[in-house]
Amino acid sequence: MSAVADGVPCELLNWSVARAAGVEIFVRRDDLLPAWGQGNKFYKLYYNLQALPSDAVCVSFGGPYSNHLHALALVAQKMCVHSVGIVRGYAGKSLTPTLADAQAAGMQLVFVSRRDYARYSAPQVDAGRHAWCQDKIGIRDRPLHIIPEGGANAEGLCGAQVLAERILAQPIVGPGRALHALWLAVGTGTTLAGLVNGIGGDARVQQVVGVPVIGPHPEQGYHPLSESIKDRCGINSRWRLETGFSLGGYAKTTPEYLAFLQDFYRETGVQLDHVYTGKLFWALRSGLISGSIERGTRLLAMHTGGLQGLRGLQGQ
Template sequence: MKIPEIQIPIIPIPLEKNITLFIKREDLIHPEISGNKFWKLFYNINHYLEKNPEKPFIITFGGAFSNHIAAVAALGKESGVSTLGIIRGEELHGRWQYNPTLKTAADNGMEFRFVTRQEYSDKNQLTENLQIEFPHALIIPEGGTNKNAVKGIQYLLNNETKSFDYLCTAVGTGGTVAGLSRFAEQHQKVLGFKVVIDQSLEKTVAELSGKNNFDLIDAQDGGYGKITDENIRFINEFYQNFGIELDPIYTGKMMRKIFELIEEDYFPEKSRILAFHTGGLQGIEGANEMLRKKNRALIQFGK
């Protein structure tokens, strides 16, 4: 992987309060390996390929609509590396063709191995078994979070981001918020908006970051993977008002919570806030299919 030459825009979000809010469009960095996924994979794949493995092979983990699975599959195709996805949910075997995320991943060359939720919950044992079975493979954790991923997140920051007081990101496995914390300026506070129930997240982030300049804020809004009608309304209104698409699992929940905190005067006057758009838009098609089956409102862009 090479560092893209594209200039990532930082877009102002007008507010009535004496606070400035901007969003950095990392979702535009690559058509398929978007947002934080690009940078979390950057050092993982480069360090692996520097070893000149005879038959490069990447194995990773994810659910049915995983942004990480989609990104690794696209990376494999672009790099000429074979990929295997360990997918949570044995019931998906034989039905993955009807899942937009998995179908696209398969089109990009990824093979799948479906495991039960119980097997998936013990990823340490799964990883150990896979490393024995495929001794020369690069095994990347779920969500891509590891030390190499944290190192790559530094590229979300540049001279343009130094003037902000708050750096905000959605949090799944913790790698992105840990990277922002580790490489932030001394005066900056990092806010991670949790979309999962994971009591170990704060410890994980602190260990990967090595700093205590961050806070984790609950933004689950019904739980991981859950999409409430309020969240759909917010995402649709945000697009109508600002022309920016948000995904319902990560960035939609983060931006909605940021707006709530602004209304609650969480941020001091004249604060400069920067939110990172970490991608995830590939999952909207699958989300809308699920919502359509339940006769619920859809996420609608350009309408």
């Protein structure tokens, strides 16, 4: 991937809450790209798929509405790579729209127990994972490239670093136009860590702020994701987590939050998903109303896609 401005729109958000707070919010619209290249996923997958031998099989993990598996299926199809999605605890049920799309794109789906999933899907490599995958998938004569859940590996980190270069090449971050902060939703923290590494000491983006979508309300500001992010981009003032906005955990919602997503779409024309980008703007709303995001702040929020996952909400 070359580090040129990529033409992804960075639009000034027309949102009354931001106007009232005197804060300028731009939104990077990676959600507007074609389905196979949408959001942050393409960046995390690119280096995983780019240098594979032609007979290799790319294997990864996700839940029944996983954005990651959905994206992997589409990108792998585009790059003519055979992909396998190992799905958490969904055996015997009819396919969700997400899994049906993945299968239609050529992904082989393998359903496993929640216990096995928890053991083998994490970034920390389990010594028996390769053999377990061979066994589950039924492929022994081809090389397997195994990507942990959410694309949280070294290749994913490198891809997210390229995303930083693309942001720095955008006209909204030109000379004398520094951003006080770059905000994004955080799942595994890979995108955040890659962005922090890619921005490095460039003063045009002063801080990267992540809104975790997992985990309970943390005590004393500590969040379990902090450790794994620190391991990948160090401890420094160039990033922080804005915690307390997961609404109790992954994909959790409340009636007030769902009403917010609808109002936001109606007012700004920007559709959010309930799992990631909705939580990001939910946190921003809180900061704007409380004044913790100061008047005069200029920030960029990442629309990292994930709109396909809204079909999970409709299914509830």
